[in-house]
Amino acid sequence: MASDLPVNFIQNIINQDLEADKNDGKVHTRFPPEPNGYLHIGHAKSICLNFGTALANNGLCNLRFDDTNPSKEEVEYVDSIMTDVKWLGFDWDDRLFYASDYFEQLYQYAVGLIKAGKAYVCNLTADQIRDYRGTLTEPGKESPYRNRSVDENLDLFERMRAGEFEDGYCVLRAKIDMKSPNMNMRDPVLYRILRATHHRTGDKWCIYPMYDYAHPLSDALENITHSICTLEFSDHRPLYDWCIENVDYSGEAQSRPQQIEFARLNLTYTVMSKRKLRELVENGYVDGWDDPRMPTISGLRRRGYTPSSIRDFCERIGVAKRNSMVDIALLEHCIREELNANAIRVMTVLRPLKIVIENYPEGQVEWLETENNPENEAMGKRKIPFSRELYIEQEDFMENPPKKFFRLRPGGELRLKSAYIIKCEQVIKNDAGEITELICSYDPDSKSGGPTSGRKVKGTAHWVSVPHAVDVEVRLYDNLFLSENPDEEDDYKTALNPASREILQGCKAEPGIAELPQGNKYQFLRQGYFCQDSILSKPDKMVFNRIVSLRDTWAKVSKN
Ligand code: ATP
Ligand code: MG
16 A cells, blocks of 8 residues: 555545556556657656655656647657656656557547547538537537538548548537537547658558547557546546446457646746747747746756756655746755755855965965865865965955945955965055056965954955966856746746856866866855856866855745
8 A cells, every 4th residue: 555655646646546556556657748849847746746656656757748739749859858867867668659650540449439429521611510519608609510420421531531531621520519518529630631640650641549548548559557647637537437348449448547637837037838949949039949947848958957956846745736937946945955965165256356375485386185075074175276466356345335345345354265464565456547466465374273263253255366277157046937926927028137157267276176077066156056068068168057046045945
């Protein structure tokens, strides 16, 4: 019995099913993406739920491409989806399926429905079908083609398949109930004529099954027990059940799959529909599906998110029956918490200001020890070079600072992390009056462990030695949208954040950074968590993405 598992309502249903020995005590789920775009963080929730539920119940989860709509689908998407599911840490083993694998079978089932008097070929146009369907308050009208004979229907359906009719000339419809209060049950379309080359079946077919027909039967053929989908399919459930009950698939499978709906994930400052994400890509609003600002799995990966942080996020948001909006700060909190524990600390100056320490011997270099991660002693220590010329952040100095400025000011002192206390002696400016460098002095006794190291100096700054510094590019990111819910705008694109990316050239990193493995994640002291961009970064020109800043608004909110 699986009663010690974290209980969400889906697990509750499964527990009941297991107790009743339904499905012979088996749990078999599937993740059914349509290959018409890259996966996003919402899909991650569905992946974690489907694969996770199977794992937690000793069951299996299939990957099935729902490729019933050839006009929008591409092989590129199929490949990216497989990459992303694997990267998230899930495995379908040998259970990779395509709805298109079932096209012949689905066709035969439709023939069976016709023979049973449960489906008919209808020549109403799409507009007429809509008119005849009625409204939520008015019953629909029966199609004049509804009472065609079985033989005539069989003949027409065969000719649909043979390509005798033009696209849209007729459709196959289920004969259910034009007066049903559920619009989906008013003789829904099962097949349409569509001449489009399919990425797997090529031009073999010119009729394609509709999702509402193909999906339940694909589930049945794969012996799926629990068909988990998002809430918008609730109204389709009676049709799902109708297909299961009225199609005779007993020769191929014995299962009786059950559709269960859960709330889709919505994230603040994000859009999540593939159509919109595709529009952003195709119109160049972002650099591609894997742009680090995108909520796609490939974008998050390139940004530096780890699979474990995304799985953690999906676990924390839980599974609900009502739609809601999740704060993007929670996603950031998950990666921040993980990296705080295991990312190596590095000093990188993003906007350098040069300082010269006049009383430090020219040509001298000291290798000072500093910890790799104060949260994790096991990560050890490393040595960083200190010399007469250093970079600090421009914002760590102010010529005319306000009262509570605890960093460097003319005549003031600042502690350099794992090094000495320095004092600003002189400010050097160019002809335009801009500060170009600072002349400082240092207190030789103030090194860690030295006689004056305990001296009270309020600010501590990161720094990098000028002759040792490695030039790197750093990319800072903000939300892609300015509005919390861009979908609420008339045109979501008007909510795009023009400052969602800032590219900083000539940042100065400590020399050891060049030796660390490419996939490493770092905390740049006081600047956030970073990783190398997997595409742009080269050994001679490293490019870093900021995964997330250090400020944790989620932790603050959730502590209150
Ligand atoms: P979109 O609306 O973004 O185009 P979709 O539902 O059309 O998404 P599919 O490829 O059909 O995309 O989705 C595959 C699975 O992922 C489905 O079971 C779907 O319910 C689920 N899914 C899609 N978006 C979300 C989301 N935001 N949250 C949770 N599950 C989702
Ligand atoms: Mg879909």
